[in-house]
Amino acid sequence: MPQAIDTPDLFTPLRLGAIELPNRVIMAPMTRSRAGAGNCPTELTAEYYAQRASAGLIITEATQVCDTAQGYPNTPGIHTDAQTLAWRAVAEAVHGAGGRIVAQLWHVGRISHPLFQPNGAAPLAPSAIAAAGQLFTGQGMEPFPVPRALETAEIPALVRQFADAAKRAVYDAGLDGVEIHAANGYLVDQFLRDRTNHRTDQYGGSVENRCRFLLEILEATAHAVGADRIGVRLSPTGVFNDMGDSDPLPHFLAITKALNPFNLAYLHVIEGRPGHHMAPPEGAPHVAAALRAAFKGPFILNGGYSQADAATALAKGEADAVSFGEAFIANPDLTLRFNTGATLAEPDRTTYYGGGAKGYTDYPALESVAA
Numbered sequence: 001m002p003q004a005i006d007t008p009d010l011f012t013p014l015r016l017g018a019i020e021l022p023n024r025v026i027m028a029p030m031t032r033s034r035a036g037a038g039n040c041p042t043e044l045t046a047e048y049y050a051q052r053a054s055a056g057l058i059i060t061e062a063t064q065v066c067d068t069a070q071g072y073p074n075t076p077g078i079h080t081d082a083q084t085l086a087w088r089a090v091a092e093a094v095h096g097a098g099g100r101i102v103a104q105l106w107h108v109g110r111i112s113h114p115l116f117q118p119n120g121a122a123p124l125a126p127s128a129i130a131a132a133g134q135l136f137t138g139q140g141m142e143p144f145p146v147p148r149a150l151e152t153a154e155i156p157a158l159v160r161q162f163a164d165a166a167k168r169a170v171y172d173a174g175l176d177g178v179e180i181h182a183a184n185g186y187l188v189d190q191f192l193r194d195r196t197n198h199r200t201d202q203y204g205g206s207v208e209n210r211c212r213f214l215l216e217i218l219e220a221t222a223h224a225v226g227a228d229r230i231g232v233r234l235s236p237t238g239v240f241n242d243m244g245d246s247d248p249l250p251h252f253l254a255i256t257k258a259l260n261p262f263n264l265a266y267l268h269v270i271e272g273r274p275g276h277h278m279a280p281p282e283g284a285p286h287v288a289a290a291l292r293a294a295f296k297g298p299f300i301l302n303g304g305y306s307q308a309d310a311a312t313a314l315a316k317g318e319a320d321a322v323s324f325g326e327a328f329i330a331n332p333d334l335t336l337r338f339n340t341g342a343t344l345a346e347p348d349r350t351t352y353y354g355g356g357a358k359g360y361t362d363y364p365a366l367e368s369v370a371a
């Protein structure tokens with residue numbers, strides 16, 4: 001029997017900490033804004049993810065860890081008993097269909113509005129700096145409000161909310177793990193990057209201080225569910241949500257090295273391919289290769305990869321797996337289509353957010369596969 005396979009492809013099994021993947025075609029987290037009453041996932045949510053169970057791993061849409069964490073209409077939470085029970089049904093459906101699923105845990109921080117906050121309060125953030133631009137409240141567009149800078153003494157409770165959500169996800173809902181959303185300009189990323197973190201306490205200033213919030217979340221969640229069921233997602237050069245950093249390469253190298261002692265299940269980095277909306281802006285460095293070299297565990301890349309791009313990235317050792325977003329919206333059986341060279345269906349962008357089954361669970365799988 002031949003032993004190890006030197007050059008992995010998308011169909012080579014992969015172990016991410018405690019999670020065994022039969023292939024390396026990962027479903028990226030995507031907000032679909034279809035949660036039901038109480039921000040609970042619905043039967044349709046379970047059907048949607050179960051249809052995509054042939055992914056090596058499903059990473060759920062970003063999911064609120066507490067009642068200050070929301071910034072979009074109808075995004076699910078995992079902090080109430082009803083939400084947790086609803087996620088249990090999702091996990092059972094995915095497992096029943098032979099899949100694996102981790103919950104992406106988020107807090108939006110300043111990317112919110114009093115309309116989403118308890119008692120109409122200001123959203124929370126590391127510093128009282130509003131994002132440029134507007135957000136959709138469900139009723140219309142509103143400018144991003146000036147958030148309230150968190151008191152130092154409030155931070156431990158937020159850290160605990162992540163750990164409690166992780167416990168609910170793994171022990172109560174039966175998901176396979178969690179991904180800490182530390183990307184795309186949401187709360188953890190707002191702490192990591194110096195455009196949004198102007199704090200003068202132990203959570204701001206140096207990069208060591210700016211990553212303290214993330215590291216405390218990892219310590220608490222690892223204590224709760226085990227580091228081998230935890231991934232982290234970063235977007236070092238992303239500008240989405242009015243983000244930026246003065247020196248992303250050294251800063252995110254330091255952050256990545258600080259992750260190593262945890263022995264996480266994986267690190268998931270967004271660095272868009274040329275032309276992709278998550279590509280580094282003009283003049284910004286590309287950092288993914290350096291982070292790949294610095295990180296001691298499994299590395300997942302994301303950002304507009306085609307099947308061929310992904311295969312090349314794996315063959316060159318640029319990543320251990322690649323996650324696909326929009327392609328999974330329109331192709332529930334994306335793994336099979338990649339494996340058989342079948343044509344990919346194009347997603348309908350008008351049904352990405354909100355609504356029901358249309359554009360969500362009604363994309364057909366291939367009925368038969370040409371030999």
Ligand code: PHB
Binds near residue numbers: 072183
């Ligand atoms: C979105 O809802 O547009 C969204 C959510 C989470 C992300 C990125 C975009 O990380």
